[in-house]
Amino acid sequence: MRISEKRSYAADIAALVRGKFSPDILKEKIEDFHENDIADAFAEMTAAERQRLYRILEPQTMADVFSYVDDSVLTGYLKEMDTGALAQVLSYLDADQTVDFLKTLGKKERDGLISLMDRSKKQEVALLSTFDEDEIGSRMTTDFITVPKTSTVPEAMRALISEAADKDNIQTLYAVNPDGTYYGALDLKDLITARKEDDFERLITTSYPYVYAREEIDACLEWIKDYSEDSIPVLDDTNHIVGILTAPEVTDIVDSELGEDYAKLGGLSAEEDLKEPLRESVKKRLPWLIILLLLGMVVSSVVGLFEHVVAQVTVLMLFQSMVLDMAGNVGTQSLAVTIRVLMDDTVKPRQKLSLIWKEGRIGLLNGLLLGSASFVLAGLYLHFVKAQAFPMAFTISACIAIALLIAMFVSALVGTVVPIFFKKVGVDPAVASGPLITTLNDLTAVVAYYGLAWILLINVMHY
Numbered sequence: 001m002r003i004s005e006k007r008s009y010a011a012d013i014a015a016l017v018r019g020k021f022s023p024d025i026l027k028e029k030i031e032d033f034h035e036n037d038i039a040d041a042f043a044e045m046t047a048a049e050r051q052r053l054y055r056i057l058e059p060q061t062m063a064d065v066f067s068y069v070d071d072s073v074l075t076g077y078l079k080e081m082d083t084g085a086l087a088q089v090l091s092y093l094d095a096d097q098t099v100d101f102l103k104t105l106g107k108k109e110r111d112g113l114i115s116l117m118d119r120s121k122k123q124e125v126a127l128l129s130t131f132d133e134d135e136i137g138s139r140m141t142t143d144f145i146t147v148p149k150t151s152t153v154p155e156a157m158r159a160l161i162s163e164a165a166d167k168d169n170i171q172t173l174y175a176v177n178p179d180g181t182y183y184g185a186l187d188l189k190d191l192i193t194a195r196k197e198d199d200f201e202r203l204i205t206t207s208y209p210y211v212y213a214r215e216e217i218d219a220c221l222e223w224i225k226d227y228s229e230d231s232i233p234v235l236d237d238t239n240h241i242v243g244i245l246t247a248p249e250v251t252d253i254v255d256s257e258l259g260e261d262y263a264k265l266g267g268l269s270a271e272e273d274l275k276e277p278l279r280e281s282v283k284k285r286l287p288w289l290i291i292l293l294l295l296g297m298v299v300s301s302v303v304g305l306f307e308h309v310v311a312q313v314t315v316l317m318l319f320q321s322m323v324l325d326m327a328g329n330v331g332t333q334s335l336a337v338t339i340r341v342l343m344d345d346t347v348k349p350r351q352k353l354s355l356i357w358k359e360g361r362i363g364l365l366n367g368l369l370l371g372s373a374s375f376v377l378a379g380l381y382l383h384f385v386k387a388q389a390f391p392m393a394f395t396i397s398a399c400i401a402i403a404l405l406i407a408m409f410v411s412a413l414v415g416t417v418v419p420i421f422f423k424k425v426g427v428d429p430a431v432a433s434g435p436l437i438t439t440l441n442d443l444t445a446v447v448a449y450y451g452l453a454w455i456l457l458i459n460v461m462h463y
Contacts, residue, residue, distance in 0.1 A: 009033060013041035017049045027056045035061070039068035047080050054081050063092035071097070075104050087116035095124040096139055096249075102129075127242065136220065137213030139252075140234040140243030143168050149175040149183045149201055153194045160191065171230045174241055175204045181239040184208055210235055213242055222344055224250055295439040299446060306450035313457050315386060319378060319400050320449065326370065327407035327445040328438035334359045334415030335437050342423050356416050363412025367405035375401035395461055399452045407445035414440055 016029050030038065030053065042050055054062060066074060066089065078086060078101055090098045090113065102110045102125065114122055124142045131137035145163045147156045156173070164170050173191065175183045185208035194203055210233045211220055224232060224245070231244040303310075310316060341347055341355055379397035382388040388396070415437050457463040 009037040010041040010044050013038060014044035014049070017041075017045060017052055023056045026052075030057065031061065035064045036068040038065045042069065042073075042077060050077065051080055054085055059085065059088035060092045062089045066093060066097070071100070075101055083113065084116065087113050091117050091121045094143075095121070095128050095141055098125055099128045099138075131213060134216050134218065135213065136211050136215045136217055136234055136245065137243065139217070139249050140213065140245050141169070141249070142243045144174060144231070144233070144241070144244045145170055146174045146176050146241060147186075149177060149204060151200050153191070153196050153198050153200050153203075156191055156200055160188075169231055169244060169246060174233050174244075175201075176241065182210060182233055182235055182241050185233065208233070211245065212237070222346075292436065292439055295436070295443075299439065299442050302443060302446050303450070306446075306454060309450050309454045309458060313396070313453060313463055315382065315388070315396065316399075316450070316453055319374075320446075322374075323400065323403050323407055323449050324442050324445045326404060327411040327441040330363055330366065330408045331411035331415035331437040331441040334363070334412045335419060338416045338419045342419060352420050356413065356420070359412045359416040360409065363409045364405070366412075367408035370408065371401035371405040374404055392461065392463065395456060396453075399449065399456055403445065403449035403452050406448040407441065410444045410448075411437075411441040414444070 013030065013033055016026060019026070021029065033041075038053075045053075057065070062085075066077065069077060074097065078089070081089065090101070093101075098121070102113065105113070114125060117125070127142065128138060128140070145160060145167055147159050151159065160170065160173065171188050173186050173188060175186060177183050184204040184206040186203045186205060190203045194200075209224075209227050209229065211224065213234050213236055229247070231246045232250075233241050234243040234245055236242045337359065338355065341351075375394070375397045377397075378400050379394040382393035382396055383390055386393075418437060418440070
C-alpha cells in the first residue's frame, strides 16, 4: 500500500509540473508535498521539467529536496541548474554533499561557485575539503550549537534561541570551556525543563562520547556504533569542536562500509553501482580475477600431478566437485563469522585463538557427519548404479569420506586463520575474499582427495 501511494505522489507531482499553472500557483501546490515525494518525482520528469521546478522553488526548499536524493544521481541534478541558483542551493545543502559535488567540477567552475557562496558556507567547505575521504572530518557537519559552561540557565536559553533559527541539530548542545575547548554535552530537554536558578554546569554530561576529525573512519566506526546518541562532537587536535557527526551520517557510513566489505568478499577492489561506467567496473574486478586465475592454474597443475590416478580410477571424477564445493562452503562460512568478529577492535588475541579452536571443531564435527553420510551413500551408489564390486565401491567411498573430513576441517581453519593474519599485518580482513578462500580450499581438497585415492586405491588395493 505504501509503495502505491508513493508512486501516485510522484506521478501527481510530475503531472502538476507538466500543467499550465502559473509559477505562484505551481509553487503553492508543489510545496504541499513532502520533500521526499518531490525528490521521488524527479525520476518521473525530464531535465526541462526539473529545471522548471528549480526556478520556482526557494533555494532552501530545493536543498531540503536534494537531501532525499541518492548521491549517485544528485550530481546530475545539480549540474542541470543555472550557476547562480546552484550557488544558492549549495549554500543550504549539507556541507559534505557540497564538497562531494565540487570535487566533480573543474577548478575554474569550482572556484566560480565558491565565490558566489556566503562567507560561512565558504569556511565550512574549506574546512571539510582539508580532510581525506577516510577521515571522520570529511563526514561531519558544522551545524551545531555551543554554550559556555560558565553560563546560567537563562543565558544558555538565550544562546539557544539566538542560534536555533539557523541550526537544524539542536537536540544536543555542547558546552565549551572559556578557552573554547570541548567540555561536555547537554540534552535540550534538560535545559528546557531546568529552573533558572539551577546550576547550569550540573546539566552537562562530561562523559559524553567524542571523536577526532583526523581519526580514520574504519578505526573508530565500531566504537561510534556502540552509542545511540543523535550526534557526536568532532574535535580538532587542540580539542576545539569543529563539527558533529549526526546519527543519519553514522548510518550512511555503516551502510557504505558494509557495502565495501561485501564487495571485497565478492572479489572486488571497491563497491560498484548501477550507473558506473563499464571501464571502471572492469578495472575494479580484474585485479582479483587475475590473482584467482593464477591460483586456479596452481590447482589445475596439482590435479595434473594425479593424472595417472584419474586415468586408472575414472569414477573419482564423479565426486570431485562435491568435495571441492563442500570445502569452499565451509571456508566461506568461517570467513563470514571471522570478519564479523574482527570488526570489533576490542577483540583480544586470546579470543581470536578461541575462535580458531571453535571453528576448527565445527569443521571437524561437520566433516565427520557429512563424511559418514557420503561413505554410505556414495558406496551404495557406486555398487548399485555403477556396478562396482562391493569392496571397491566402499573403498572409493572411504576415500571420499576421509577427503571430505580433511577438506572441511582444513577449510574451516583457513577461513578463520587467513583473515586474522591479514588483520595482524594491517590488511583489511575483508580482502580475504570468498573466491580467494575457496581457491585455497580447492587446493587442499584436491590434494586430500586424489592423494588418498592414490594411497588406498592404487598402492593398497592395486586397482
